[in-house]
Amino acid sequence: MKRVYGLAAALAVVIASGAALALDAPSAIKDRQEVYKEIGKSMKGIGEELKSSSPNVDEIKKFAATVDTDAPKIPSLFPAGTGPEAGVKTAAKAEIWQKPDEFKKDAADLAVAAHALNVAAQSGDVAAIKDAAGKIGEACKACHQTFREKEH
Amino acid sequence: MAGSRIWDLPTRLFHWMLVLLVLIAWQSAERRDISLHVLAGSGVAGLIVFRLWWGFFGGSTARFANFIKGPGAVLGYARSLFTHKEPALGHNPMGGWSVVGLLLVLLGLTGFGLFASDVDGLDSGPFADFVDYDTGRLASHLHARFFDGLEILVALHLCAILFYHLVKRHKLVHAMVTGRQAHLADGAFTPGSRVMLGIGVVLGMAVTLGLAHLGGAF
16 A cells, blocks of 8 residues: 555656646746736725725635735746746746845745734724735835836 | 916816826836726726816817818928927817827727736736726736827927927927917917816825725725
8 A cells, every 4th residue: 555655646646747848838828817817906905995984805705815825926926037037928026036144034924914904804804904004015016126027 | 577378277287197107107016016007997997087078168269169170271381290389278189189189089098997907817907896806807908008099198208399499490399388478479378167167176186086995095
C-alpha cells in the first residue's frame, strides 16, 4: 500500500512539474485578472451600498465574503513568467518577482483587511463595515503603488 | 485704452478658470488624489455648461453663430494666413474650429469621467454607481483617451498662440487677459445681456455643485 502512495506521490510531482513547465502565461494572466476583477466588482458594490442612506447589509455580506475568499489567492496568482515579459498585456510590474517578500507582505495585509471586512459585514454594523472597507482601499493602493503599472 | 474691445469678462474668466481647473484635474489624477480630481472635474463640467450657454447668449465674439465658419472661409483664411496683417475681431475662422474641437473633447472627457471607476472599484466618478463595473472601466479608458485628445488640442492651441506672437506679432494672450486687442480699430463688439449672464452662471454653478455633491465632496 505504501508503495502505491509513493508511486502516486511521484506521479503527482511529475505531473505538477510538467504543468509548471507548460505554464500558459496568457491564461494564467487572464485567470489572475478575473480574480482582481471580482474583487473590484465586489468593492464597487460595497461602496455603492455604503453610499446609500439605507445600505443593504445582505448584499454587503455577499461581496465581503467574495473579497475574503479572493484576497488569500493573490500570492499564488503570480507564477514566474507572468510579468511584463509574458508578451500579453498585464499591469503586473517586474518588481513583484524582484521583491517577493515585500509583495507577499502587501498581499498578506490585504488578506487580513479582507477577513476583517468579512467579519464586520457578518456583524451587520455599518460603521464597522465602512471602517473595514476603507482599510481594504488602503491595502489595495499600498500594493498597487509599487507593484502595479499605472493605468486608467 | 488702445485697440478694440474683443473679449467680454465672462469669456475671459471662463478661459482662465478652465486652464486652472484642467491643470488641477490633471495633476490630481497623476497623484491619484481622486477627491480633488472629481472636484476639479465638476468645476470643468460647470464651466463647459456655462460656455455652451454663453455661446448662444454671450457677447458677440463668444457666440457660436459668429465664429463657426464654413469650409470656404476656413480655407480662404488658411491661404492668407501669412499675408493679412490685422488680427480678427474675436476668433478667426480656423481658431473658431479649435474652440469647437476643445469644447467637444472636454465634453467627452468630463462625460466619460462621470461614469468612470478605477480597477479596484474604489475611486469613481459621480455617476459611476449607475453603471456596472465593466461599463465603469470602459468609461475610464475612454476618459483617458479623451485626455490624450485634449493634450493634442492644447499643444496645437499653444503652438498657434506662439505662431501669432512670433510671426504675426498679435498679442493673443494679452488680449485674453485684458479683453482688448491692440492693432484693431474699435470694432463692433456687443456685450451679452446681464440676465442671460446670470442664468448661465447659475446653470454652471448648479452643475458643478450637483456633481461635486454626488461625487462625495460634501
